[in-house]
Amino acid sequence: MTAEGIVLVTGGSRGIGAATATLLAEQGRRVVISDIAPEPLAGTQVVMWPAPFDVANESAVVSGIADIEAAHGPIAGLVNAAGVFGKMHPIERVRMDQWDREVNIDLRGTFLVARSVGVRMAARRQGAIVNVASVAGMTSGPIHAYTAAKAAVIQITQTLAAEWGRSGVRVNAVSPGFTRTAMLEAGIASGALNKKWLESPTAMNRLVEPIEVAQAISWLLSPMSSGVTGINLPVDAGYIAGTTWAAYGGLREAPNA
Numbered sequence: 001m002t003a004e005g006i007v008l009v010t011g012g013s014r015g016i017g018a019a020t021a022t023l024l025a026e027q028g029r030r031v032v033i034s035d036i037a038p039e040p041l042a043g044t045q046v047v048m049w050p051a052p053f054d055v056a057n058e059s060a061v062v063s064g065i066a067d068i069e070a071a072h073g074p075i076a077g078l079v080n081a082a083g084v085f086g087k088m089h090p091i092e093r094v095r096m097d098q099w100d101r102e103v104n105i106d107l108r109g110t111f112l113v114a115r116s117v118g119v120r121m122a123a124r125r126q127g128a129i130v131n132v133a134s135v136a137g138m139t140s141g142p143i144h145a146y147t148a149a150k151a152a153v154i155q156i157t158q159t160l161a162a163e164w165g166r167s168g169v170r171v172n173a174v175s176p177g178f179t180r181t182a183m184l185e186a187g188i189a190s191g192a193l194n195k196k197w198l199e200s201p202t203a204m205n206r207l208v209e210p211i212e213v214a215q216a217i218s219w220l221l222s223p224m225s226s227g228v229t230g231i232n233l234p235v236d237a238g239y240i241a242g243t244t245w246a247a248y249g250g251l252r253e254a255p256n257a
């Protein structure tokens with residue numbers, strides 16, 4: 001990413017997308033957000049794209065990206081943060097309409113936006129793309145479509161990095177662990193999620209903050225990571241490192257100071 005051009009953040013009105021858009025704007029980037037349920041980011045310089053499009057809708061994505069570039073200039077950085085969480089169900093009760101929704105938004109949507117923007121970046125010989133995957137795509141869990149969709153996001157990140165590497169476009173993924181967004185907080189408040197169960201498998205015994213995911217995304221968009229493409233960077237407070245310790249009796253508490 002150079003100082004030329006905007007950064008587009010899909011799903012930028014809430015959660016990880018909003019934290020990322022806010023941070024990038026504070027760092028001096030020109031940032032445009034798009035979201036199916038658009039809300040401006042009050043108190044920031046972030047521009048909200050006023051014509052929402054569904055990232056899973058091919059023709060809407062193609063025309064939406066063309067319109068954004070026509071209005072705001074070339075997209076030099078893309079953050080694919082639009083996504084929906086997986087519904088947690090035993091396998092017998094997985095509804096295929098729900099399966100299709102999760103795969104369509106989380107995988108197809110990521111691919112469609114990355115393709116629409118990436119071919120434009122490749123023609124200009126510059127750009128950086130960050131896809132938001134999940135530790136769920138690297139582990140198993142009773143969220144059958146979501147885990148598969150996120151694993152596939154990690155896979156297409158590599159494929160797109162190889163596709164556009166010679167055209168000067170870098171493509172990477174971040175994989176957040178359980179991240180303290182408003183939606184996660186609401187799930188904890190309603191009792192649908194148990195905070196201790198989310199925290200205790202992590203090496204650091206805590207949730208991830210949205211700003212921590214944003215900082216990793218900012219690095220992957222910036223020239224500071226100019227030699228990095230095709231990777232998947234977990235930002236998970238050590239969820240992947242810590243989760244297997246249950247088999248050995250669990251993680252050790254810190255010794256008393």
Ligand SMILES: NC(=O)c1ccc[n+]([C@@H]2O[C@H](COP(=O)([O-])OP(=O)(O)OC[C@H]3O[C@@H](n4cnc5c(N)ncnc54)[C@H](O)[C@@H]3O)[C@@H](O)[C@H]2O)c1
Nearest residue numbers: 011014015016035036037054055082083134176177178179
């Ligand atoms: N919060 C977590 O614990 C966590 C963990 C791992 C990965 N993630 C991933 O991070 C990404 C962002 O999630 P979040 O936690 O910030 O959720 P969020 O719900 O706070 O934000 C997601 C945003 O995407 C938008 N969106 C949803 N469907 C869309 C569509 N079809 N087209 C355009 N926009 C759409 C929503 O309106 C919302 O503003 C998702 O891909 C999610 O799977 C989140």
